Amino acid sequence: MLRNHQERTARVLGVAPVGARVDVDGVPGFLDQAKHPSWRDPNAPPPEVGDELHVVVLDADREPPRLSALQQDIDNARRLRDAP
Template identity: 65%
Template sequence: MSKWFQTVVTVAPVGAEVEVGGAAGFIDQVKHPSWWDENVAPPRIGGEIHVVVLDADREPPRMTHCNGHRDRRAAVRRSERLEPQSQGQGSG
């Protein structure tokens, strides 16, 4: 999973389509904080938002803009870097 700044290209009642480097992605309305917090502005066409890819295998890939998802992904990436690459190597 990767983090990017993406440009909002379409906004609909069900979510927003975003684009980065010619690649499209989709943010479901519940994956944007404006769905949960009336003080957060909804996505706007032409706006740039920071997203995390949740499911790159779907077409278009599914993304999130929620802080909790971004924080959780950052924690996973940190733990992946700390895990040994292989176990039992060099013993014998």
């Protein structure tokens, strides 16, 4: 089960113009194109099937859960987890 703000490793299963379908330890997830570094950095390679990505769970309640591979979102999740 995935929880919001949790960091995990995701494996890319499929890529489309809108994002990537991923697997996180048997749980399906979705990585919107805007939440992959290649969307903001033209030097970053786009996701490909088989890639493993360090991600954070943005919305575990969506079907499938929404994830992000952006360092800014990972840093925000860490701050939220560390907040009292």
